[in-house]
Amino acid sequence: MGERHREIVIAGGGVAALEALLALRALAGELPRITLLSxxxxxxxRAGGVLEPFARGTARHVPLALICAAHEAQLVADRLVEVDPQDKAVRTAAGRDMPYDLLVIALGAIERSPFPGAIAFAGRPQDRDAFAAVLVEAREGSIADLVFAVPAGASWPLPAYELALLTAADLSERGARGPHIAIVTPEERPLEMFGSAASDDVERRLAESNIELCTLSRPREHVHGRLEIDGGTGLPADRVIALATLAGPAIPGLPCDEEGFLPIDDHCRVRGALDVFAAGDCTSFPLKQGGLAAQQADAVAGAIAELLGAGGPAEPFRPVLRGLLLTGDEPIYLRAEPEPEPGAGHGPRSVAIEEHASFGLGRPVPGIAATRPLWWPPAKVAGPYIGAYLARPQEPGAQPTRLEDREPHVEAASRRELQAAQDLALMMAEGDARFGDWHAALRALEAAEALTGSLPPQYAQKRDLWRAELAGRPGSTYLGG
Ligand SMILES: Cc1cc2nc3c(=O)[nH]c(=O)nc-3n(C[C@H](O)[C@H](O)[C@H](O)COP(=O)(O)OP(=O)(O)OC[C@H]3O[C@@H](n4cnc5c(N)ncnc54)[C@H](O)[C@@H]3O)c2cc1C
Incomplete structure (x- = not known):
C-alpha cells in the first residue's frame, strides 16, 4: 500500500459521499484514514420523499455518526467553503484548515426555484408540506387543473411522473373526482433516457390514469391560471408542481463550468486540480441521479485504491441507469446501458466525460422495463454499495456487499396479486420477529418491499426497530451496518 496518499477527505454526506466511503473500505481496506465532512x-x-405527501412512506434518515463508526471514518460536522489545491487543504465555515492527500467532492447540487409561479418539489420537508396542501385541494375538488412540470436543464425527471401517477392513484382510491392532471416536459418521450420500452410503458400508465402528456414543452411561467410554455403555447393550470432546477456548487479554488458544476474526466478526477475527485450531482455529468452519483463514487474509489496500490487498474465511470418508478400500482423497474460511442469507451484514460453526455439526450439507448426487480436488493437508489447497504443490514465486520442485476421476469402480476404476496411476506416477517429472528424478519421485509416498490409506513418503522434489535441496540430508531 502506497504511504503517500493516506489522508482522504470526503466532503458531503449524501449518496455519493456514502458510496465513496463504502467502496473505499471495500477496495482499499482499513489503511486509509477517511474523514467525512458534512x-x-x-x-x-430523498428518493422516498415522493411518498410522504401520500402517507405511503418516508424519506429515510440515517445518522452519519453511525455509518462512520461502522466504517472507521471520522465525522466532522462542518461545511466546506474553499479548497486550496496548492497547499492541499480544505477550508471550512467554522475556520478549520483540513489537510488532505486526496480529496473527494460530493456536495450535491444547489436547488433553485424552477420558474415563476411554480411550487418547487425537491423532496425537502417544505416541498412535502406545500404539495400536501395541493393534494388536499385536489381531493376536495377545489382545483380543476393540476400540472406537474419538468423544467429545462440539468435535473432528474422521474419524480414528476411518480408524483402525477401517485396523485391519480390517491384520488381514484378515495373515489374523488379530482382535477385534470397533466405532465409538461421538454423530453420527446417520457423517461426517454431509459429507452423506448420504458417510454411505451410509462405512456400506457399515464393514459390509463387519464394523465395528459405534453412533451417537447419547456415550461416558462405560471400566471393567471395558465402554464406558459416556450414557443407561445400554454395550458390551463390552477397549480403547477415543478421539479427544482439544479446549479453546481462553484467551489472557490476549484474549476467549474458556467453553471458551477465541476468538470471531471472518466475516472471522476477534477480536471485541472491534482488529487481532487468529484462524484454526484455536483459534477458536470448532465443526468443528476442517485444511482449514477454512486457509480461515479465507485470510479473515484477504484482510482484511489489504485493510487494506494490496493487494487488493479481502476475501472472508469461507465453509466448504467437503474430507476424504480413508483406508480401507486405495481412499480416499474427500468434499466438502460448506453452503447459506447464508436472509438470511445475502452480508450485511454484521458477520455473526457462529455463523451457520455449523449446518454439520454436524443440518441436511442436499449433499455428494459419490468414490474419485477431488475436488481437486488431492489433499492430505490440503486448504487452498487449504498443500495445494498441501505436495503439490508450487514453482519458486523463483514465486507460491504454489492447490488446485483437480475434478468427480467416476463409475467406481469395484477395489483391484487402483488398486494396479496406482500401481505404474505409481511406476515412471515412478523412471525420471524416474534421469535427474535431479526435477520429472517428483515429478509422478509426486503422481499415485501420488492413486490410493490415500497413498504407500508408502519413496516418501514419496524424495519428500523428490527435493525436496531439485530445490532444489539434496541430502542434506537435506525442502525445500519
Ligand atoms: C424528489 C426526488 C426524488 C429522487 N428520486 C430518485 C430515485 O428514485 N433514484 C435515484 O437514483 N435518484 C433519485 N433522485 C436524485 C438523487 O436524490 C440525487 O441524484 C442524489 O441524491 C445525488 O447524490 P449526491 O451525493 O451528489 O448529492 P446529495 O445526495 O444531495 O448530497 C449532498 C451532500 O452534501 C452535503 N453538503 C452540501 N454542501 C456542503 C458543503 N459545503 N460542505 C460539506 N457538505 C455539504 C449535503 O448536506 C448532503 O449531505 C431524486 C431526487 C429528488 C429531488
Missing part, C-alpha cells in the same frame, strides 16, 4: 448530521434518502 454540515448535516443525517444521510437523507
Amino acid at each position: 454540515p448535516e448530521p443525517d444521510f437523507v434518502l
